[in-house]
Amino acid sequence: MTTLYEHGTLAALMAGNFAGTITVGDLLKHGSTGIGTFDGLDGEVVILDNEVYQAVASGRVNHITDLDATMPFAAVHFPKDPQPLTLKDVNFTRVNHDLVAARQLDNVFAFLQLHGTFMRVRIRIAPKQQRPYPTLLAVAQHQPEFSAIDITGTILGYYAPAIFGTITAAGWHLHFISDNRQFAGHLLDFAAPQLTGSLEVFDSLEQHLPIENHAFRESTVDMRTLREGIARSEGSAE
Ligand SMILES: [Zn+2]
Numbered sequence: 066m067t068t069l070y071e072h073g074t075l076a077a078l079m080a081g082n083f084a085g086t087i088t089v090g091d092l093l094k095h096g097s098t099g100i101g102t103f104d105g106l107d108g109e110v111v112i113l114d115n116e117v118y119q120a121v122a123s124g125r126v127n128h129i130t131d132l133d134a135t136m137p138f139a140a141v142h143f144p145k146d147p148q149p150l151t152l153k154d155v156n157f158t159r160v161n162h163d164l165v166a167a168r169q170l171d172n173v174f175a176f177l178q179l180h181g182t183f184m185r186v187r188i189r190i191a192p193k194q195q196r197p198y199p200t201l202l203a204v205a206q207h208q209p210e211f212s213a214i215d216i217t218g219t220i221l222g223y224y225a226p227a228i229f230g231t232i233t234a235a236g237w238h239l240h241f242i243s244d245n246r247q248f249a250g251h252l253l254d255f256a257a258p259q260l261t262g263s264l265e266v267f268d269s270l271e272q273h274l275p276i277e278n279h280a281f282r283e284s285t286v287d288m289r290t291l292r293e294g295i296a297r298s299e300g301s302a303e
Pocket residue numbers: 100109238239240251252
């Protein structure tokens with residue numbers, strides 16, 4: 066069994082539930098690798114081999130060692146059955162279409178990790194929010210973006226089937242971090258001549274909810290606007 070563990074839901078984030086509801090220490094019990102964000106929607110998180118990195122809106126990347134720091138949304142897993150992968154002339158369009166088709170990912174959860182030297186990378190970083198929290202859609206209109214050229218690093222993240230596109234982002238949700246750990250964020254676009262890494266397909270999803278959090282228990286999800294709001298906040302390049 067290969068399990069993807071997700072804490073919180075994208076729908077809850079859309080409704081402005083940005084308060085941290087799982088500690089880094091607890092999250093790492095469920096996976097050594099993954100992505101997420103911190104309390105208050107503070108930045109973009111990359112977890113690699115139990116090391117937690119947080120890109121904040123200034124563009125700085127913090128190495129997080131405080132196991133009591135909390136996160137409202139995160140997905141992690143323990144690598145178990147990674148299939149080696151080499152891709153040439155790779156960009157977001159090819160990952161969105163060719164890779165998904167070639168590996169029959171449409172109806173499964175999967176994890177992708179690719180390393181190499183990128184011709185270009187464009188990322189964005191969610192800025193920390195103050196209470197009362199706005200919706201994710203409102204935040205998404207004002208997010209700093211950063212670009213780099215000729216940079217060596219890793220992209221990693223998850224693929225989710227369209228039918229699960231309210232608990233998480235449908236399609237790929239990928240983050241980037243440079244080898245020198247000084248440039249990271251939510252991946253918007255990239256191009257690379259060749260990347261090597263691995264792909265892992267999960268047969269199980271463990272969806273964990275913050276049942277002790279009052280705001281989460283009391284919040285209302287507007288199902289009529291949810292999918293469009295998610296597409297506008299979390300959509301990746303086509
Ligand atoms: Zn992200």
